[in-house]
Amino acid sequence: MKKLLLSLVLIGGLLALAYQIRPVRQTVVAIVNTPNYINEAGKTIANRVSMPDGFEHIKVDSNSFQFYIRHQNLKPFGSKVINYDGEPYFYQLGHVGVLDVDVPSNGLQQCADALIRLRSEYLWNTNQKDKIGFEFTSGDYCSWKTYAEGYRPKINGNDVRFLKTAQANHSKANFYNYLNLIYTYSGTMSLNNELETVSSIEDLQIGDMLIVGGFPGHVVMIADIAESDENDRLFLLIQGNTPAQSIHLLKNLENPSISPWYKLAINSEIYVPGFTFANSKFVRFK
Template identity: 55%
Template sequence: MKKLIFGIGITIIIFLVLRSTAKGRMVTNHVTGVVASVVKKTNYINTTGDSISTRVIVPEGYKRVVYKKGSFQQYLRHYSLKPYGAKIINYDDSEYFAQNWHEAILEVPVPANGLQQCADALMRIRSEYLWQQNKKDKIGFNFTSGHYCSWNKYAQGYRPKIKGNKVTFHKIATPNHSKANFYKYLNLIYTYAGTLSMYNELQKVAVKDIQIGDMLVKPGSPGHIEIIVDEIINETGDRMYLLAQGNTPAQSVCLLKNFENTEFSPWYTFDENEAVYTPSYYFDEARFIRFK
């Protein structure tokens, strides 16, 4: 009886695949990748690793691309992780419904206010790097309106007055350069900036030139954005990358599996003008942007 049921199940799957239209075949490929990810176990994860560079193993024939010590690239590559098996937790302490998408959880706190969504989490990581490197004068982002809001001005007491798309800044608060005030500044950024403003503000990068720290983006309201956190290369110049994301609702920042190429998951490859499937999002083309 079990064999009969299994046979019927396989027949149904084959039938559904054959029904696919040309457009539908892209979706079928994604579903196939998801199914394959369940039955195929990769060997690129070191469960004892406590950082991105120690958690994910490099495939044979590849090596990690070298970056300067103290660079944003190195900062991301060595980002601390929660213990293996940690779950994706929403801002309200509930568990996210999908717990099979990720290989790791980054040590990025999630505020209970729910503001720190996909783009916001990446702006936080970038800002914390600049803070750590004593480059606080470089911390700043455009609002969706296009108006630039810097940490320096905020720390000096300037606050935005927003009326429609018109934004003006006025010195109405006492100067405060503390770390606690820095996170209040980030909450302001989370409120008025996002995926679309980042896409409009930041440098566009061709796939052939991407590196750690560049972000795969679908601009929009809503859109989505993910960040490259590691990069490897082989002798012929082929490169592969790791992707991490925050999400909506605000939740843990996680390192993503690759359901489309389970042979090398969680490593990804990208091609110019080609669609990219990640576990939580479909990007209709590989578009990347880079922080200033």
């Protein structure tokens, strides 16, 4: 009888073990079969992430802001997101690439500011300097042209006046002084209020931004768009963050099967690493 009981116990144990191994094996198979869209040797956003089957890059002009963003240089695969003080950000599991853009040590270049910088440097590099300008949270417009001529804001509460208090200086070094001013007095709220709203997924372009204005708010930028023959669209996203840190190309933690691509929708909840957009709104730089 004891031998019979022992045999039954052993058989039961083996069956239980087999039952436990089964889901583990299924999980391993699922992980192995998940598509991998990452090219670790890729040195730009366009080269780092491959196309899902049936999708192609949307076409963009080689002189456009869209092309400029798509072809941003990336640091070597595995590079860490670094804070403005030179220390690694505490969370390193939410990105697949780090843009080769420095982070000023003053701590000002936070989420909205990082994207303002990309837009401003594009306009600078393409000799469109007269188009560089942004509103303060107060609603007052501050252009690079005015700043370069020596005008500085005198701020008293919500009252802002621009007075000529410095010599004209159109240098690149002074351009970055101007950006520090913009970082100080602009942000997600001013961008949310200032910029044109994009109201349909079909109209979204590379360089458009998913935004919630506030204190704090957050904003991320569309870095690439893939489209299928059936007009389905997938998106890559980049972000800066608070504290000021490296601009990075985001994973899709909610849908690993297409990561780092995202499916986006208007007026919906969209999760990105570190933030949830409860009711999505998209805006576009002028």
